[in-house]
Each structure stands twice: as C-alpha cells, then as structure tokens.
Amino acid sequence: MSVFAIGVGGTGAKCLEALTHLHTCGLLEQGGTSVRLGTFLVEPDQQSTLLARAETAIDRYQKMRRLLGSKADHFARGELRHYGTWSPLSNSSGAISLDQVFPKAILRTRASGLAALFDCLFPPEEQAADLEVGFRGRPPIGSAVMSRVSLTAEAKTGQWQQMLSDIETASGGGETPVIHLFGSVFGGTGASGVPTLGQMLKSWLKEQGLNKVKVNASLLLPYFDFEGQAREDTGVHAEARNFQLNTDAALQYLRSSGTSCFDQVYLVGSDIKARYDFSIGGRSQANGAHLVELLASLGMRHGLKADSSSHYAHVLSRAVENKISWGDIPDSEVVGEGMARAARFGVAWLNNISLELDAAQSVPMPMFLSGAPWAHHFFQPSGQASGTQAGRPSIRSSEELSLKTAIDAYVETLLQWLQQFSSNTGTGFSQELFTPELLERNSNYENALGRVVRGSARPSRDEQDDTVEAIKVQMDALSHKKISHNGMAGLADTLWSLSYCDTGL
Amino acid sequence: MRSQQGTLLGLSFVAGLFWVFVVQKWMFLNVFSGVLAGPGLPLNDYLQLANEPAFTMLWISCISALMIWLWITFRARPRNGAEVRRMKPLWWTAAVILVLLGWLYQLFFSIIIWQLQGQSPVQGSGMNFFLLPPGGWLLLTMMVMINVTLLFWLPTLLASPRTYRLVVPGAVKILGGR
Numbered sequence: 252m253s254v255f256a257i258g259v260g261g262t263g264a265k266c267l268e269a270l271t272h273l274h275t276c277g278l279l280e281q282g283g284t285s286v287r288l289g290t291f292l293v294e295p296d297q298q299s300t301l302l303a304r305a306e307t308a309i310d311r312y313q314k315m316r317r318l319l320g321s322k323a324d325h326f327a328r329g330e331l332r333h334y335g336t337w338s339p340l341s342n343s344s345g346a347i348s349l350d351q352v353f354p355k356a357i358l359r360t361r362a363s364g365l366a367a368l369f370d371c372l373f374p375p376e377e378q379a380a381d382l383e384v385g386f387r388g389r390p391p392i393g394s395a396v397m398s399r400v401s402l403t404a405e406a407k408t409g410q411w412q413q414m415l416s417d418i419e420t421a422s423g424g425g426e427t428p429v430i431h432l433f434g435s436v437f438g439g440t441g442a443s444g445v446p447t448l449g450q451m452l453k454s455w456l457k458e459q460g461l462n463k464v465k466v467n468a469s470l471l472l473p474y475f476d477f478e479g480q481a482r483e484d485t486g487v488h489a490e491a492r493n494f495q496l497n498t499d500a501a502l503q504y505l506r507s508s509g510t511s512c513f514d515q516v517y518l519v520g521s522d523i524k525a526r527y528d529f530s531i532g533g534r535s536q537a538n539g540a541h542l543v544e545l546l547a548s549l550g551m552r553h554g555l556k557a558d559s560s561s562h563y564a565h566v567l568s569r570a571v572e573n574k575i576s577w578g579d580i581p582d583s584e585v586v587g588e589g590m591a592r593a594a595r596f597g598v599a600w601l602n603n604i605s606l607e608l609d610a611a612q613s614v615p616m617p618m619f620l621s622g623a624p625w626a627h628h629f630f631q632p633s634g635q636a637s638g639t640q641a642g643r644p645s646i647r648s649s650e651e652l653s654l655k656t657a658i659d660a661y662v663e664t665l666l667q668w669l670q671q672f673s674s675n676t677g678t679g680f681s682q683e684l685f686t687p688e689l690l691e692r693n694s695n696y697e698n699a700l701g702r703v704v705r706g707s708a709r710p711s712r713d714e715q716d717d718t719v720e721a722i723k724v725q726m727d728a729l730s731h732k733k734i735s736h737n738g739m740a741g742l743a744d745t746l747w748s749l750s751y752c753d754t755g756l
Numbered sequence: 757m758r759s760q761q762g763t764l765l766g767l768s769f770v771a772g773l774f775w776v777f778v779v780q781k782w783m784f785l786n787v788f789s790g791v792l793a794g795p796g797l798p799l800n801d802y803l804q805l806a807n808e809p810a811f812t813m814l815w816i817s818c819i820s821a822l823m824i825w826l827w828i829t830f831r832a833r834p835r836n837g838a839e840v841r842r843m844k845p846l847w848w849t850a851a852v853i854l855v856l857l858g859w860l861y862q863l864f865f866s867i868i869i870w871q872l873q874g875q876s877p878v879q880g881s882g883m884n885f886f887l888l889p890p891g892g893w894l895l896l897t898m899m900v901m902i903n904v905t906l907l908f909w910l911p912t913l914l915a916s917p918r919t920y921r922l923v924v925p926g927a928v929k930i931l932g933g934r
Contacts (some may be wrong), residue, residue: 342906607836617928621844622837624932631934696835720833724918 252281253421254564255289255414255430259448259556260385260440264292264305265540266433269548269672272310274329274664276589281555291414291619292336292707293444295396296385302336302537308668309333311661318654322740326596326747327661335412338471339396339444340383341409342671350378352396382491386439390497393443397416402451404746415455421463431551432468432513436501437494449512467554468513469547470505472498472520475677477539482575509564517550519543523573523680542575542682549581575676576683577707587708590669592751594685595700597666599746603719605659608739611646619646628734629742640683644738654739666690685707710751722749765826765915769819772907776815780899781808794889798878802886805877807896810861814900817857818907821850825912829920832850840863840919847912847924858900862893 256268267290272278279286294302309331340347359368369378377392386393407413410496423426432449434441449466456464473494491628498520509516521543546567553565569579577587611619611626620627630646644651674687683706690703693738700722701714710717726745736744784792784803793799825847834840867885870877876884888896913924913931922928 603836610836610838617932618841619837620923620928620932622834622840622919624919627932632928696839698833698835718833720835720919727919727921 252284252286252426252555253289253416253417253428254286254551254555255291255428256303257293257430257432257448258290259293259432259434259444260436261294261296261299261301261440261446261538262435262441262544263433263536264294264299264301265544266469266471266547267292268305268308268540268668269544270551271305271312271331271549272668273545273552273589274331275327275661275665276314276354276593277329278549278552278586278589279329279555287330287332287557289332289334289414289417291334291410293339293440293448294336294385295338295340296383297336297338297438298383299385299703302660306336308664311657313665315654315657315661318657319740321744322738323744323747324735326744332417335410339393339400346493347381347383348378348394349373349380349392376581376725386443390439390442390500391421393439394447397443397447400447400451402455404410406455418464419459419461427465428464429465429467429551429554431554432466433471433547434468435471437471437473437498440500442497446501446508446512453512454644465514465554466512467517467550469517469519469550471543471547472502472518474519474521474524474541474543476524514560515554515562515565516552517547519546519550519567521677523677525675527679539675540668541675543670545672546580549586552586553581574681574683583707588751590684591704591708591710592747593665594669594690594703597662597669598689598697598700598703599719599722600743601659601662601666602693602695604746605655606694606696606743608646608655616646622710623723625723628726628729628731628745629737629739635689642737651739657740658743663692666692679717722746725749761915761917762904765911767913768911769779770813772818773910775906776811780811780903788895792866792888792892792896794887794892796883797879797887801878802888806862806865810858810865811903813861814854814858814903818854818904821908822911823856825850826915826917826928829917832920833920837919840923843920843923844925846851847861851904851908859897860906862896
C-alpha cells in the first residue's frame, strides 16, 4: 500500500516531520502491514528552518533505513521515499515578487483591465514583497502564484514527475493509494496551497482516470500566536490578528467547494495557543514542534482505515480543558504504545547504549563484554577488526559504525521532536504524555526509563525496575533463536522490541 | 537472579560443604597423609585441632564474602559497563584477602594459638606448635587457594546476577558465548 504525503508551507513541513516519526513508530499501516510512504514538500521559502527540519528528519530516516537494509524486523520497518522539495516560484523564471510573476508592464499592454484588477486586489507593498521567505501570511498572494501551476505540465517534467508517476503505478497495481495534504489554513503558503493543490490533484487524477486514488487533507486551524512584533521596516508579514480572518475564509471555501478538493478533511487546531517568536520566515522561523501537528499527522493514519471514509470532516476534542493526555489522542492504545516505545527506545539508545558502544571502541572486547554481557549476541566476542565469528560482525567494523552514526543522528531528531512537542503546549495548558526534560540528549548514561512516558501509555513495570539495565539483562537472557539479526541492526531491533515489553520478546 | 543461577548457587554451596567437610578431610587422611605427617606429628590430632578449624574458618569467610558480593551486585543498578567493571578490583581484593586469611588461619591454628596459650598441642613433645614438614606447608598453601577457588570464585562465577554475570575473572571465556 502506498501513501503520499504533501506538506505545504512551514506548518505542512512540520506535519511531515511528525509523520516521518510516526512512520518510525510503525503507526502508518494498513491491515497490520506498514505502508510505503512518499513525501513531497511544497515551500517557496527555501531557507525555512521548518523545511530544513522536516528534510533532516526525512533524510536521516532514509539513510538509517538504507543502512539497516533487511536486517531489522521491528525497528524502522516502514519504507519511505522523499520526492523532493518544490517551490511554486520555480516556474516563474527567477521571479521573487508578485509583480515579477505577473509583470505589470506586460499586463498593461496586453490586458489593461487585468492590470487594474491586479492593482485593486494587491496593494503595492504586496506586489513588491520578496516571496523567497514565503507568501508572508497572505493567502491571496499564494493563490495568485499557485494558480499559474499546471500539474499536467509538471507531470511531464520536474519534481512532481516521479511522484505522480508512482501514484499512477500504485493505482494501476490494484492499490488504493492515498494522497494526503498538510498545511495551515491561517497562514500564507498552506492556506493558498493546500486547497489549490488538492483541486489540481483531483482534476489531474480524473484526467488520468485514476478514480480510486483518495485525496485527503489535514488542515491546521490557528494553534499559535507570535510573541513580539515585526519591525517597522519588515514589510508585508504574517500577523496573528489575521489568522482568524484567514481561517474563516478558508473554512467558507471548504464548505462551498471542499469536496472538489478533498475526499476527507481533518481539521485540527487549539484554543490555547503556543507562543512563538515573531518571524517573517527563512532561517529565523524556528517554531518548535507542536502537538497539533502530531494530531494532524494522525489524520493520515485514520484515513488508511477501511471505515474512515464514511464522513467528510473529522474533528477532535479533549476531555479536560487545560490538559491533554493519552485518552485524548485518537486510537490512543496503539498510538500511545507506538510513541512510548519510540521515546523509550530513543532515550535508551542515545543516552546509554550508544555511549556504551562508543566506550567499547577504546577497550579490548573481552573487557567490554565483562561489563556488557548483552553485547555478545550482536558482536564478535574476540573484537577482531574484521571478519565475523558465528556471523557476528566486529563492534569496530566501519559498516557497523556507519550504521550506528545513522541511528544516532535519526534518534537525536526523534527525541528533539518529542521533546519539543511535549514542552510546547501554551500558557496554562499541560500535557500528560511525556516528561520533556528526560527526552534531552545527555552523556550521563541515562538508566531510569520509568518517567519518560507519562499516563496510561507508560508500561506497567515498577518505576524502580524500569531501567535500561533491566532491558540489557532481558537482552542478555534471550536465546539466540529469538535474535534474528546481529550487529548494530540486530541490537537496535532487539532494543526496539524490548523497549515496550514487560516479558521479553 | 534467574532460577538456573539460583540452582547453580545452591549446588555450588552444597559442593563446597561436601568438599571442605568430607572430601578434603578424606584426602588429608588418605591421599596426603605422607606429605602432612612428619616425625612427632600425630595426623589425627593435627587435623582435629588445627586443620579442620582453619578450613572451617576459611569456609565461613568465603561464604560471608560470597553473601556480601551477591548482596552488592543484587542491589546495584549500574548505568553502564564501566560501572559494572568497577566491581572487578573489588572481586580481586576479596579473593586475595580470602587467600591471605586462609594462610593466616593455618598459621594461627597450627602455631600462634598454642604460642599464646603456652600449651603443647602434642603431649610430651615439648613443642608448643604443630611441627609440619615443608611439604605439608606447601600443600596447605595450595589447598587454601583451591578452597578459595571452589568456595568463592565458582559460586560468584555461576551466580553473579544481571549485568554482573561476566565480571568475575574467566567468566567471559567460560560463559561469554552463551
């Protein structure tokens, strides 16, 4: 089963970051089988930190998965293909402002009425605004730029080509592929891009006769405010006071024309707003991950269920006004276990096991084994630099160390994301999902796992016995038959299984 | 501690008892009597008054050290391999102390106690100590080391719990490939 996620704008990129991590948690599945996830980012602001963060998560996951190959049965088993990042300005021959995309001199010559309409719709500062930092929180600017995109032309060349070709192939292979768009309805790029792209995709699919393909969207309603204000010379910029106006307009459009864009929509927002520093875009826009983005990403999981298509719009609510807990998360039992496993694995790997493996590089292997018996399942006990013994690679082999570096890099991204969304809740609003301070990278050989996950998703072990050491002991006690793979891949795979397991594999 | 380790600990405890109080005694009487007994040394008296108390004390010391070792390793929650390996010097210290104690017990029950009491262990000999031949002392030195091996090394090897499973000398080689 193939699913294609398109993140539009900064918020869309953040949703794809969340989606990548959900894929790691094994939460994108259909009928118990992990889906093939394709990702595509749409963002005019190529310098965006949010875009870079999503790309980093995706790249690191892909690299880790490539190096893991078929040597892991449980950990990171979901396939992921990234189709790239596309800018709606890429077809505008280097234009970076609206009056360059629609050259007024030409408009005046060829259609003076249109030039007048253009002046009427867009004030001079919007016409001249540099769009390399995005559509500046103005959906009309985005809509004007997006309206020039031809998906039929893009399908023949450019970055869309491979993804659209894969959608055709998946549909032709008897699957029911799902395309899921992510973006905010209160900013600039997402508000203009998501409905426009949804409509374009629907039309293109109809033209190609691909009627089985579903187009869904997670639309994010306002969930943050800006702290601080723009300088006087900032120019056109996103303003929090416009968020509600933009949202109203988007929802009105959705009510009247939504079904022409999407088969299902997921509307997620928050009445209690997180506070982010003001930014016009680019590198300075470093908004931390937010729970709402996780919920939006879970929309895709919901869309994969066989019974999900009975309603058009899906909304969420929480049980307690000023707190969110696992019970408020859709499909909380499965999602909670998946995310708890990922968080516990991340802490155990990055803050303990990985440090142990680093320390193993500077001591003889028999000496290392005397303090780390669990390692004998995965690495050659003699510690030779090359060759294998009973199929086990050396703990110092370059291939193993490359894989370790890749896992470290990805897990660091995962923990950062978990840490951000669990600490970014907004004033007077708390969460009972994770303990943010325990999700930070440290070199203290973290042992206690009991408080990493809070609430009902926490495993039922006694807190004092819920340690990395206990997992190591469980790992050591496993019979060889229960360990399918050796080396770093086998170690990560086994740790993943034991991270949320009371009784062993 | 897993049940298998518990069983092995129990078996090694029983084997230690059997060794110290049955096998070793029998060996001193029947196998090494020629090495131990010298002119003016009644073997039965020596075994009863010096050898047995000395080895009993060593057995008590080894069992105490074993209990302390198990208590420490059971309670510890090491965060990493380096913390586990820090127990290695402690184990060696305990083993060396036990060997030294074993030798001291032999000296004490064969010589020092009689000197302190001003008595002669062998009536009519005029000597206030057991006169063991050099070969006998060498044998006792070796037997003390064998006792420490059987009564401390073996149970700690078989029953060190959790991540301490391989910290005892030789454990990586013997148990590491399990």
